[in-house]
Amino acid sequence: MSGQPLRTILIVGGGTAGWMAAAAIATVMPNIAVELVESDEIGIVGVGEATIPQINLFNASLGISDADMLRETQATYKLGIEFADWLEEGHSYLHPFGAFGVPINGVDFWHFWIRTGGRVPLHEFNANSVAAATGRFAKINPPPPPNSPLAKLFSAFHFDASLYARLLRRVAEARGATRHEGRIVEATRDAENGMLTGVTLADGRVLTADLYLDCSGFRSLLLGETMGVGYRDWSRWLPCDRALAVPTERHEEPILYTRATARAAGWTWRIPLQHRTGNGYVYSSAHVSDDEAAATLLAAVDGKPLAEPRQLRFTAGHREEFWHGNVIALGLAGGFLEPLESTSIHLIQLVISRLLTLMPRSLPATGTVAEFNRQSVKDYEGIRDFLLFHYWANRRGEPFWRERRATLPPDQTLADRIALFRETGRITRENNELFAEASWLAVMLGQGVEPAAYSPLADLVPEQELADIMAMLRDTTAQAVAKLPFQAEFIRGLTGV
Numbered sequence: 255m256s257g258q259p260l261r262t263i264l265i266v267g268g269g270t271a272g273w274m275a276a277a278a279i280a281t282v283m284p285n286i287a288v289e290l291v292e293s294d295e296i297g298i299v300g301v302g303e304a305t306i307p308q309i310n311l312f313n314a315s316l317g318i319s320d321a322d323m324l325r326e327t328q329a330t331y332k333l334g335i336e337f338a339d340w341l342e343e344g345h346s347y348l349h350p351f352g353a354f355g356v357p358i359n360g361v362d363f364w365h366f367w368i369r370t371g372g373r374v375p376l377h378e379f380n381a382n383s384v385a386a387a388t389g390r391f392a393k394i395n396p397p398p399p400p401n402s403p404l405a406k407l408f409s410a411f412h413f414d415a416s417l418y419a420r421l422l423r424r425v426a427e428a429r430g431a432t433r434h435e436g437r438i439v440e441a442t443r444d445a446e447n448g449m450l451t452g453v454t455l456a457d458g459r460v461l462t463a464d465l466y467l468d469c470s471g472f473r474s475l476l477l478g479e480t481m482g483v484g485y486r487d488w489s490r491w492l493p494c495d496r497a498l499a500v501p502t503e504r505h506e507e508p509i510l511y512t513r514a515t516a517r518a519a520g521w522t523w524r525i526p527l528q529h530r531t532g533n534g535y536v537y538s539s540a541h542v543s544d545d546e547a548a549a550t551l552l553a554a555v556d557g558k559p560l561a562e563p564r565q566l567r568f569t570a571g572h573r574e575e576f577w578h579g580n581v582i583a584l585g586l587a588g589g590f591l592e593p594l595e596s597t598s599i600h601l602i603q604l605v606i607s608r609l610l611t612l613m614p615r616s617l618p619a620t621g622t623v624a625e626f627n628r629q630s631v632k633d634y635e636g637i638r639d640f641l642l643f644h645y646w647a648n649r650r651g652e653p654f655w656r657e658r659r660a661t662l663p664p665d666q667t668l669a670d671r672i673a674l675f676r677e678t679g680r681i682t683r684e685n686n687e688l689f690a691e692a693s694w695l696a697v698m699l700g701q702g703v704e705p706a707a708y709s710p711l712a713d714l715v716p717e718q719e720l721a722d723i724m725a726m727l728r729d730t731t732a733q734a735v736a737k738l739p740f741q742a743e744f745i746r747g748l749t750g751v
């Protein structure tokens with residue numbers, strides 16, 4: 255296949271990863287033939303219900319509207335994540351999407367807030383936090399002017415992952431992607447160049463392509479099993495290795511945020527959808543038995559369970575290469591980071607846009623593959639450090655949590671970031687790092703890391719002027735949010751139900 259133009263792609267797997275890839279490639283590159291094989295017998299992992307705002311860009315690129323999402327995936331809006339009991343029992347904070355206040359004379363707002371001794375809670379300067387607390391939300395169309403507090407109201411979705419895959423399948427097939435139903439029993443490689451040559455289904459059909467996307471889930475059928483690419487295991491830093499998931503009946507109006515509550519050996523999630531609530535316990539099997547974990551989860555849910563808890567097993571980390579030869583892994587086939595900050599679906603989105611950006615004309619493409627792998631590893635490392643920080647900065651007493659405090663991060667980057675914030679109140683963001691300054695600020699303050707100082711430039715604004723600006727920012731945010739409808743009204747307006 256050396257030097258052959260790239261004309262066909264076979265996607266193995268029809269979970270969120272497979273159908274996201276099929277829909278995006280069929281939309282953006284209609285000149286490439288996209289085929290997808292999935293097995294109803296094996297099914298999909300089916301969890302993955304919380305997202306981050308970048309999902310809006312993905313949907314928009316496919317022409318999927320909010321009304322489509324709300325109607326077809328039972329979605330609700332998400333404005334952030336509440337972390338309950340993470341610092342210590344009884345303490346909680348919100349990590350909202352979006353910025354706090356606005357820079358004053360080019361200096362980040364929070365330096366002024368530190369200067370005032372944090373008298374007014376920082377969240378009063380963040381539209382997402384105010385909206386989340388009051389249950390009010392709307393997407394304003396046309397978008398509000400940049401100086402409106404609502405211009406910084408950023409939302410994502412909570413949705414039913416199986417229904418999202420179904421919606422994407424419809425989009426992909428409408429744009430020419432072909433689906434094959436069947437279980438792959440064998441994948442073969444060229445003895446000389448090591449490239450994947452095809453997959454064989456249980457009924458004997460053989461499917462071949464120029465490029466293969468491994469979206470086969472945790473098994474990593476093509477990249478891990480067939481191409482033999484190893485796994486970089488991060489369980490030393492992120493030891494949670496199991497989850498129990500259980501849906502429950504909805505018993506209240508959906509709230510506008512995901513709730514993540516720390517437990518003795520991990521944390522539970524609560525994700526409100528229109529038709530039900532998604533719940534789960536992510537835990538370390540070295541610190542709690544499966545039975546105890548199930549009991550903790552069932553005691554924590556607040557609606558009637560709709561099924562028995564389902565267990566999922568995983569190891570934090572990623573494949574040593576995401577692209578090897580003519581195989582690229584997306585989703586769980588490429589790696590796993592626990593869903594604490596709802597990043598897995600976003601990681602799929604990143605790989606798709608990276609592939610579309612770097613798509614070679616032919617294979618092999620050694621330089622492209624190296625760059626693709628370098629960027630993909632960076633994504634994982636950046637998110638890993640953010641997750642690790644939530645665990646490291648805790649004051650809880652159980653062995654699991656004491657061990658998290660005592661575990662040093664894998665490299666100096668995280669330690670330096672914490673030290674910089676403590677000393678100066680400053681937060682730096684590396685190029686393209688997913689979590690921006692506001693996210694680090696929310697979680698650092700939430701996890702009890704206090705800055706000892708702030709930028710000297712923040713002293714240059716006279717005291718009364720600063721007080722007036724801060725009062726204006728707080729008041730305009732509260733007033734703008736108060737005019738929004740409640741989420742349920744807004745959803746009804748868009749869906750007509």
Ligand SMILES: Cc1cc2nc3c(=O)[nH]c(=O)nc-3n(C[C@H](O)[C@H](O)[C@H](O)COP(=O)(O)OP(=O)(O)OC[C@H]3O[C@@H](n4cnc5c(N)ncnc54)[C@H](O)[C@@H]3O)c2cc1C
Nearest residue numbers: 267268269270271299302304438470471585586593598599
């Ligand atoms: C407990 C838990 C909670 C999560 N929560 C979130 C969250 O809130 N937010 C978020 O962004 N992400 C979350 N994730 C991650 C998210 O679920 C996944 O990233 C996403 O669902 C993508 O899964 P996938 O498509 O890679 O794999 P899967 O859904 O497992 O799909 C694999 C596909 O491969 C097919 N397949 C496998 N073997 C074969 C074979 N031999 N022949 C044919 N077909 C085959 C299967 O039939 C299936 O179609 C969570 C994950 C877990 C484990």
